[in-house]
Amino acid sequence: MALSSAKRAGKRFIGHPEHAIPVASSVDWVSQVFVNPTQHIKDYLISLFPxxxxxxxxxxxxxxxxxxxxxxxxxxxxxxxxxxxxxxxxxxxxxxxxxxxxxxxxxxxxxxxxxxxxxxxxxxxxxxxxxxxxxxxxxxxxxxxxxxxxxxxxxxxxxxxxxxxxxxxxxxxxxxxxxxxxxxxxxxxxxxxQVPGLMGISGFDTRAATYKVIINTLKGLPRTRLDAAWGLPGLVGLYLIRLGCIKGGKRYPQRARLFFFISVLRNAFVIIILTLAAWLYCRHRRNDAGRYPIxxxxxxxxxxxxxxxxxxxxxxxxxxxxxxxxxxxxxxxxxxxxxxxxxxxxxxxxxxxxxxxxxxxxxxxxxxxxxxxxxxxxxxxxxxxxxxxxxxxxxxxxxxxxxxxxxxxxxAFFWIPTAGLSAVIIHAVADLVASxxxxxxxxxxxxxxxxxxxxxxxxxxxxxxxxxxxxxxxxxxxxxxxRVARPRGAFLGKVLVREESSEQEREIFLPLTRAGITNPDVKIVPPSPGVIVYRMEESYLYPNASIMNSVLVDYVKENMRRGRDMTNVKLSERPWNDPGPSRGGAAADQVINETKPVLHAVVLDFSTVSHIDTTAIQALIDTRTEIDKWANHPVEFHFATVLSPWIRRALVAGGFGIGISASKSREIAAVVPHREDPNEIPEYEKDDVESGDLKKRASSSLNEKSGYAPLIGTETPFFHVDLAAAVKAAESGIGSA
Structure with a gap:
C-alpha cells in the first residue's frame, strides 16, 4: 500500500513500507561507488589544501x-x-x-x-x-x-x-x-x-644497544672531562627554571602567564649562558692542533x-x-x-x-x-x-x-658547547617517558x-x-x-526488570553464566525449553567461523535431546565419528536423553555483528546441518537485530531467514564442487520443504490486520527487529510445531 493511500485509510506506520526491504541490491553498491564522480574529484582536490x-x-x-x-x-x-x-x-x-x-x-x-x-x-x-x-x-x-x-x-x-x-x-x-x-x-x-656527551666521556659507540651504552658510561665515569662543567649545570639549570616557574605560577596565579614564558625560554637562556661561558673560557685556550679544551x-x-x-x-x-x-x-x-x-x-x-x-x-x-x-x-x-x-x-x-x-x-653558534646541547636533548626527551x-x-x-x-x-x-x-x-x-579469531559469546537467559519511571516490566537478556553480574538476587531464567539464545560479540568472519560452529553444536549435543533413539540403531549403521553409547549403556543413555528438551529453535543475536563473509555463512550452514541431524528434525534459526542489509543479503543467500531447510543450500563455499542428489535428502527434510511448514509457521505469526507496516519485510520472517521479538517468535512456534 502506498503511503498516501494508507494515510487516507487512517493507518499508522512504524517505518515506511517501501523501506522494508530484506536485502541490499548490487545496484546499491554500484550507485554508492559511482554517484556524482565529478563532485567527488572536486572535493578531493580542494581538500588537499585546507x-x-x-x-x-x-x-x-x-x-x-x-x-x-x-x-x-x-x-x-x-x-x-x-x-x-x-x-x-x-x-x-x-x-x-x-x-x-x-x-x-x-x-x-x-x-x-x-x-x-x-x-x-x-x-x-x-x-x-x-x-x-x-x-x-x-x-x-x-x-x-x-x-x-x-x-x-x-x-x-x-x-x-x-x-x-x-x-x-x-x-x-x-x-x-x-x-x-x-x-x-x-x-x-x-x-x-647523550650522557657521555654531557660528561665528556668518549671511547665507545654511543649508538649501540642502550644497555651497552649505560654499562660503558658507568665504566667511563673516571674519564669524565671538563665538558661536564657545562653539561651538568646546564641540565640542572633547565630543571630548576621549569620547577621554579611551575611553583611561581601556582603561588602567584596573576603572573602565571609571565612564568609560562620564562619557562618557555629556558632552553634559549641556558644555551646563551653556556655559550657565553664557553667563549670566555675557550677563546684564548686553543692548542697547536686547533682544538679547544671542551x-x-x-x-x-x-x-x-x-x-x-x-x-x-x-x-x-x-x-x-x-x-x-x-x-x-x-x-x-x-x-x-x-x-x-x-x-x-x-x-x-x-x-x-x-x-x-x-x-x-x-x-x-x-x-x-x-x-x-x-x-x-x-x-x-x-x-x-x-x-x-x-x-x-x-x-x-x-x-x-x-x-x-x-x-x-x-x-655566535660557533661557541655553543656540545655538552649544553646534550643537556637540552636529555631535558626534552625526559617528557616522552610514560609516567x-x-x-x-x-x-x-x-x-x-x-x-x-x-x-x-x-x-x-x-x-x-x-x-x-x-x-x-x-x-x-x-x-x-x-580477539577476532577467539571471540567471546554467551548463551542468554531472561531477566524481568521494572522501570521506576513508568512502573512497567520488560524482559532483558543476560548471560546464563552470570558474567559481570555481581548481585546474587538477580535471577536469570533460561528461555523456554527447546529454545537456545546465543549472542556473538564480534563480527562473524573466517577466523572465528569454526569457533562459532563448535560452540553451538557442542552446546546442543550436551543440553538438547538427540532425535534418534540409539537403542534401536545397529552398531554397523552408526557413523564412525558419532557411534553413540555402547550397546550395554544405550538404554541408560536413552533415559537421560529423554529428560532433555526437544530442540525447536536457535536464536542468534546479531546486534554486534557488523560484517559477515562467505566462510562464516558456510560455517553457519554446516552448523544448521549438524544441529538438524542431531535433533532429527528441522530446527528454526531466528536472527535478531540484523542491522546491515548486506548481512541480510548474505544470510538469505545461505538459505536463512526465509524458512528454507538446510538441504536447499548445503554448500555455498564448496572447495570441491558438490552436486546434491534429491534421494540423499533425509525424509524429515523432504516433508518439511514440500509442505513449507517453516515458512507458513513464521508467516502465520505476522498480524496483517494491525494497520502497521513491518520494519522487516515479510519475505524474511525469521529476521527480527530486536532480541525480544526473536525469542517470542521462537517460543510461539513451539506450540504450533
Missing part, C-alpha cells in the same frame, strides 16, 4: 595569537634543531634547515593548528642509525647529509602516497600502548646515549649553503632499503599520534590522510633544502598550543625566526596491552628502536587477531 578554508577569514584577532606562538616556538626550535641534528650525527645547520622547511610548508596543508613540524628526538636517532647502517655496508661511498636528505625524500614520498591514496587508516592498527612503549624506550635510549660546535655556515637536488644513487637505495620501513613508520606514527592528541584536547578534528600528505610534502620538499626527515614534535606542539596559537599560519612566523638565526646568529600513573592505567584497562608496552620498552633498550617498534606492532596485531 588553508583555503580559513585563510579568507583571517583577521587581526588571530594574528596576535599566531605571532606570540610563532615567536615562542621559534625561540625553542633553534637550540632544539641544532641539538637534534647533532643527535642525528649531522652538522648543526641541518637541524635548522629541517626546522625552517617543516614549519613553513606544513601550514599550507595542515588540519591541525597546534602541531609543529621539525626535527624530533626519535626520528633524529633513527637517522643516526640509518647513517650508521649505510656506512657499515658501503664505507666511504656516501656522507651523512646525503644519506639523510635521500631518506627524507624517500620516506616523504611514501607517506605522501599513503595520504593521497587515503589509506592512512592503516595507522589505526597500532594502539596507544604500543606507541607509548616504543616512545618510552626510545626516550631512555636517547637520554642514555667540545664546541665550531663553524656553522650561514644561510642555505646546501640547497641542491638530492643525489639518489642505486647503491644508496639498496643499502638504505632495510631501514626504510621503520623510518617511515616513525615518521607517520609520531605525527598522527600528536596531531590527534592536540585535536582532541582543543576540540577540533584532524584529517589523518591530509596530515600524512602534509608531512609527505614537507619532507619531499625539505630534501631539496638539505633537510633530514621531520615530523610532529610533542614538546613544541604543546608549547605552541599553550602560547595561544589560533591558526597554522603561526608556522610562517617561526620560519622567519629560523631564517634570522640562519643568516644573523651563526657566528607511572599512565603505565598503571594500561594495566588496569588491559593487562595484555601493558605487556605489549613493557615488551616494546625492553626490546628497545636491549636491542634497538627498530626491533622495539616491530615488536610492539607485531604483538598488537597478534592480539587483535586473537
Amino acid at each position: 588553508i583555503l578554508t580559513w585563510i579568507t577569514r583571517y583577521n587581526p584577532g588571530w594574528l596576535t595569537g599566531d605571532l606570540i606562538a610563532g615567536l615562542t616556538v621559534g625561540m625553542v626550535v633553534i637550540p632544539q634543531g641544532m641539538s637534534y641534528a647533532v643527535l642525528a650525527t649531522l652538522p648543526a645547520e641541518y637541524g635548522l634547515y629541517s626546522s625552517f622547511v617543516g614549519v613553513l610548508i606544513y601550514c599550507f596543508f595542515a588540519t591541525s593548528k597546534d602541531v609543529s613540524i621539525g626535527p624530533v628526538a626519535v626520528m633524529s636517532l633513527t637517522v643516526a642509525q640509518v647513517i650508521k647502517h649505510v656506512e657499515s655496508r658501503s664505507p666511504g661511498e656516501f656522507d651523512g647529509p646525503q644519506i639523510a636528505s635521500v631518506l627524507a625524500l624517500i620516506t616523504g614520498f611514501i607517506v605522501l602516497g599513503i595520504g593521497l591514496l587515503r589509506i592512512g587508516w592503516l595507522v589505526e592498527f597500532i594502539p596507544a600502548p604500543a606507541v607509548s612503549g616504543f616512545m618510552t624506550g626510545s626516550a631512555i635510549s636517547i637520554a642514555a646515549g 667540545r664546541i660546535l665550531l663553524t656553522v655556515p650561514s644561510g642555505f649553503r646546501h640547497i641542491k637536488q638530492p643525489s639518489i644513487d642505486p647503491g644508496l637505495l639498496k643499502a638504505m632499503a632495510p631501514e626504510l620501513p621503520v623510518a617511515t613508520i616513525i615518521l607517520l606514527l609520531e605525527h598522527i599520534a600528536i596531531s590527534k592528541s592536540f585535536g582532541r584536547l582543543n576540540g577540533y578534528k584532524i584529517n589523518p590522510n591530509q596530515e600524512l600528505i602534509a608531512i609527505g610534502v614537507t619532507n619531499t620538499i625539505g630534501s631539496c633544502f638539505g633537510a633530514y626527515p621531520a615530523t610532529g614534535s610533542f614538546s613544541r606542539s604543546a608549547l605552541k598550543s599553550k602560547s595561544g596559537v589560533r591558526t597554522p599560519a603561526a608556522g610562517i612566523v617561526t620560519a622567519v625566526v629560523v631564517i634570522v638565526a640562519l643568516y644573523g646568529l651563526t657566528d 607511572p600513573s599512565q603505565v598503571f592505567s594500561y594495566w588496569r584497562v588491559s593487562p595484555l596491552e601493558f605487556f605489549i608496552w613493557l615488551a616494546a620498552v625492553l626490546v628497545t633498550i636491549f636491542s634497538s628502536i627498530e626491533n622495539g617498534i616491530y615488536t610492539s606492532i607485531a604483538a598488537s596485531l597478534v592480539l587483535l587477531l586473537i
Whole structure:
C-alpha cells in the first residue's frame, strides 16, 4: 500500500513500507561507488589544501595569537634543531634547515593548528642509525647529509602516497600502548646515549644497544672531562627554571602567564649562558692542533649553503632499503599520534590522510633544502598550543625566526658547547617517558596491552628502536587477531526488570553464566525449553567461523535431546565419528536423553555483528546441518537485530531467514564442487520443504490486520527487529510445531 493511500485509510506506520526491504541490491553498491564522480574529484582536490578554508577569514584577532606562538616556538626550535641534528650525527645547520622547511610548508596543508613540524628526538636517532647502517655496508661511498636528505625524500614520498591514496587508516592498527612503549624506550635510549656527551666521556659507540651504552658510561665515569662543567649545570639549570616557574605560577596565579614564558625560554637562556661561558673560557685556550679544551660546535655556515637536488644513487637505495620501513613508520606514527592528541584536547578534528600528505610534502620538499626527515614534535606542539596559537599560519612566523638565526646568529653558534646541547636533548626527551600513573592505567584497562608496552620498552633498550617498534606492532596485531579469531559469546537467559519511571516490566537478556553480574538476587531464567539464545560479540568472519560452529553444536549435543533413539540403531549403521553409547549403556543413555528438551529453535543475536563473509555463512550452514541431524528434525534459526542489509543479503543467500531447510543450500563455499542428489535428502527434510511448514509457521505469526507496516519485510520472517521479538517468535512456534 502506498503511503498516501494508507494515510487516507487512517493507518499508522512504524517505518515506511517501501523501506522494508530484506536485502541490499548490487545496484546499491554500484550507485554508492559511482554517484556524482565529478563532485567527488572536486572535493578531493580542494581538500588537499585546507588553508583555503580559513585563510579568507583571517583577521587581526588571530594574528596576535599566531605571532606570540610563532615567536615562542621559534625561540625553542633553534637550540632544539641544532641539538637534534647533532643527535642525528649531522652538522648543526641541518637541524635548522629541517626546522625552517617543516614549519613553513606544513601550514599550507595542515588540519591541525597546534602541531609543529621539525626535527624530533626519535626520528633524529633513527637517522643516526640509518647513517650508521649505510656506512657499515658501503664505507666511504656516501656522507651523512646525503644519506639523510635521500631518506627524507624517500620516506616523504611514501607517506605522501599513503595520504593521497587515503589509506592512512592503516595507522589505526597500532594502539596507544604500543606507541607509548616504543616512545618510552626510545626516550631512555636517547637520554642514555647523550650522557657521555654531557660528561665528556668518549671511547665507545654511543649508538649501540642502550644497555651497552649505560654499562660503558658507568665504566667511563673516571674519564669524565671538563665538558661536564657545562653539561651538568646546564641540565640542572633547565630543571630548576621549569620547577621554579611551575611553583611561581601556582603561588602567584596573576603572573602565571609571565612564568609560562620564562619557562618557555629556558632552553634559549641556558644555551646563551653556556655559550657565553664557553667563549670566555675557550677563546684564548686553543692548542697547536686547533682544538679547544671542551667540545664546541665550531663553524656553522650561514644561510642555505646546501640547497641542491638530492643525489639518489642505486647503491644508496639498496643499502638504505632495510631501514626504510621503520623510518617511515616513525615518521607517520609520531605525527598522527600528536596531531590527534592536540585535536582532541582543543576540540577540533584532524584529517589523518591530509596530515600524512602534509608531512609527505614537507619532507619531499625539505630534501631539496638539505633537510633530514621531520615530523610532529610533542614538546613544541604543546608549547605552541599553550602560547595561544589560533591558526597554522603561526608556522610562517617561526620560519622567519629560523631564517634570522640562519643568516644573523651563526657566528655566535660557533661557541655553543656540545655538552649544553646534550643537556637540552636529555631535558626534552625526559617528557616522552610514560609516567607511572599512565603505565598503571594500561594495566588496569588491559593487562595484555601493558605487556605489549613493557615488551616494546625492553626490546628497545636491549636491542634497538627498530626491533622495539616491530615488536610492539607485531604483538598488537597478534592480539587483535586473537580477539577476532577467539571471540567471546554467551548463551542468554531472561531477566524481568521494572522501570521506576513508568512502573512497567520488560524482559532483558543476560548471560546464563552470570558474567559481570555481581548481585546474587538477580535471577536469570533460561528461555523456554527447546529454545537456545546465543549472542556473538564480534563480527562473524573466517577466523572465528569454526569457533562459532563448535560452540553451538557442542552446546546442543550436551543440553538438547538427540532425535534418534540409539537403542534401536545397529552398531554397523552408526557413523564412525558419532557411534553413540555402547550397546550395554544405550538404554541408560536413552533415559537421560529423554529428560532433555526437544530442540525447536536457535536464536542468534546479531546486534554486534557488523560484517559477515562467505566462510562464516558456510560455517553457519554446516552448523544448521549438524544441529538438524542431531535433533532429527528441522530446527528454526531466528536472527535478531540484523542491522546491515548486506548481512541480510548474505544470510538469505545461505538459505536463512526465509524458512528454507538446510538441504536447499548445503554448500555455498564448496572447495570441491558438490552436486546434491534429491534421494540423499533425509525424509524429515523432504516433508518439511514440500509442505513449507517453516515458512507458513513464521508467516502465520505476522498480524496483517494491525494497520502497521513491518520494519522487516515479510519475505524474511525469521529476521527480527530486536532480541525480544526473536525469542517470542521462537517460543510461539513451539506450540504450533
